[in-house]
Amino acid sequence: METNQYLEVFLDESREHLQAVNDNILKLEKEPTNIEIINEIFRSAHTLKGMSATMGFDDIAALTHKMENVFDQIRNNKINVSSKVIDIIFLAIEYLEEMVQSISEGKDGKKDVTELVKRLEQLVQVEIVPSASKQQDSKVEESVMGLDLDEYQRTIIKHGIRQGFFAYQVTVELREDCMLKGVRAYMVFEQMENHAEIIKTVPATEKIEEGDFEQTFSLLLLTKEMNEDIKKLISNVSEIKQIRVNSINLENVSEKEEETFDKSKEKKESIEGSPIQADSSKNNSSMEHGTSSGSHTIRVNLEKIDELMNLFEEVVVDRGRLETISESLRSSALKETVDHMSRISTQLQTLILTLRMVPIEQVFNRFPRMIRGLSRDLHKKINLTIEGAETELDRTVIDEIGDPLVHMIRNSVDHGIELPEVRKQSGKTEEGHLTLRAFHSGNHVFIEIEDDGAGIDQEKVAAKAIDKGLISAEQVKTLSDEEANKLIFLSGFSTADKVSNISGRGVGLDVVKNKIEALGGQIDIQSTKGKGSIFTIQLPLTLSIITSLLVRVLEATYAIPLSSIVETLLLDKEQIFYVNSQKVYDYRGHIIPLVSLSEYFHYQVGEKQGIQQEFYVAIIKKGDQFVGLMVDDLVGQKEIVLKTLGVYLGDVSGFSGATILGDGSVALVLDPNVFFK
Structure with missing residues (x-):
């Protein structure tokens, strides 16, 4: 039987069932006698076994079958739920996840499960079936329809x-x-x-x-x-x-x-009053498609949504060109049509972006099991609370944010939350509390990792930074509390005495910071020594279609993401002064650097620019830092489709991509982060 056409469905449903088993195992550890949880686990394992066997993935089917036997014994009170049982089941889940991932990568999904199968078999006790009474009143025949x-x-x-x-x-x-x-x-x-x-x-x-x-x-x-x-x-x-x-x-x-x-x-011949008698044609339709009449969802391959998004991006480009043509021709009929098209395409854009949005719980779901393992390895008691798992984020961002979150959570568990005896001496509960929350605000999603641990010891952090030559002792004296906390993001910084397998594993938080900034986000810290820390990650909702400010530098047009811009100004020459040969400006009481884009990109500045008396400036912000970008003209706000520069230009500093403007020309999209280095 040809099963390739069902492979994507198998992979999706396998991941869902494995996640369901994972979540319910964690619940079962807290409620070991809850028969409903046990039955839910058994059903998921049972279904996964059947699907795997049908698709020909024998190793998955064999391992799942042994898991199913264990849960069958648990629900029949033959096995007690213990840490040993939970540990072995979690190991089996890890094996199954690896095999499913292998299949998704085009491999055969095979894995040597012999040793693990033996461990699962050892858990299963011999079932003793009580002999039934052979009373005469048991009239049930030994053979009923075969x-x-x-x-x-x-x-x-x-x-x-x-x-x-x-x-x-x-x-x-x-x-x-x-x-x-x-x-x-x-x-x-x-x-x-x-x-x-x-x-x-x-x-x-x-x-x-x-x-x-x-x-x-x-x-x-x-x-x-x-x-x-x-x-x-x-x-x-x-x-x-x-x-x-x-x-x-x-x-x-x-x-x-x-x-x-x-x-x-x-038309069905059924007994009078049967629920399936009414509106048989409607029921027939829904049943033929394998869904109930109340179902309102379908499963769509993500590649198709990406393809739809790519096609719509072309529509956005053509929409911009039509708007430009409409303005030049001054035709009221054309302008009215283009305006209507713009409104409809904006609604369509919102709908397509919504289709790309997925709940962040897809990332958060991996952490309860991870925290359980870390608690055991570090001999700590940790209670994880997850809030806002239903918060939706663009799939592109979801795919990239997982590893940074793993790194930061490991860091909080390893360096933040103290050992039970240390917490007790500090007047805290022996159990540490770690909260992972997500929420929307404007066009951004915020993810917070909060712990009630030891907080950041700024003196220790500063001493380590000085010792590693990352900052001078004089510079440390001028740092604010927030700036001192951010020293942990410096490249090469670590407070660990030796490389740990738990948190950084030899890799610093600077890698996490760079990854988040590459996604167009930023990270901030609030920490109080002895009380705990809150790491806040700010991310854009989507990375494909962004609102930007178009600016002109000589004859070239550039796009600056509007999410980074605080405001635009028109400065007189007298308002600009120099500190150590650097142009600066007094912006609301803060002395901020000014960067001339024509100089930054090494344009040949003519005489006109040399005697220029007024300058347009876009004030951009990153965290608590400000920079003013000096440009020749402000073109206006525009929604653009962000395209990558490709393999040959991907490493060009200063740009995050390019876009096609309404007149067909290409404009480079600036990466605001480079101006803060």
């Missing part, structure tokens, strides 16, 4: 019926053109496991996992649901031709009330 029942299964059914459960045999027939039979069967299982206890299947579970059956399989189950509701639940799975539900009677084991639901017919 289901050969043993004594234990008959006893379960007997007790279930006595406690008010219904016993059903559900037979599902798939359509002849069904490709992934195993996957469809497990979708049925997943629907049933939320509402019923599956006692037995025909054929065996392993064969159903592999799709090793004709078109029909059966389930024997106990449930509180009525047979009509069972049908309705299963009907939500696509590629099903027919469903039969047989009630099993304890007294005479007769097969009665057999009702057939044939999805191949446009």
